[in-house]
Amino acid sequence: MPDQNSNTQNAAGDNGAGGNSNNQSATPESFEKFLEAQPEAIKGLYATHTAGLHNAVKATRQERDDLAKQFKDLLPKVEKGSEAEKALTEATARLELAERRAAFVEEAVKPEIGCRNPKAAYALAVADNLFDRRGGPDWAAIKAAAPELFGQRNAAGNAGTGTDGQAPKQDMNSFIRRSAGRE
Secondary structure: OOOHHHHHHHHHHOOOOOOOHHHHHOOOOOHHHHHHOOOHHHHHHHHHHHHHHHHHHHHHHHHHHHHHHHHHHHHHHOOOOOHHHHHHHHHHHHHHHHHHHHHHHHHHOOOOOOEOOHHHHHHHHHHHOOEOOOOOEOHHHHHHHOHHHEOOOOOOOOOOOOOOOOOOOOOHHHHHHHHHOOO
């Protein structure tokens, strides 16, 4: 009969991967570093899985760029002061605003920025004009103005999470009572 210490050690030390738990439990710096360490087969699966997303992003960006170019090409051809000129100017401004907002959010969700609420951060940046000379977000100023918008996300959880306010059907007390023949 094996001793209890070896069972406890085996249960605590083996993570189900059948080997080196120290290697498995270390959290990589970033997803890119994690992916670099994977075998070629895994990298290939990941590339295949995300290829459609990459193509959709490229196509959307190309459509956006084409639309912006069409607006800029049409604007000089439209009669000055006309309703069409006003509509084109307004549409161009909305397109540039949407592009600026998308670029802001794309940068805000990067792990090194650590923004928890990109929508609120963008609203703050616009309201307080927290952009640099080139129009990019001044992250240091945004973080100084609202530090609560940045940092690691906390897991939303409490003792009743997952039970919908109901007592669990299988709990340890019930198990012990059943084992003792009292339930």
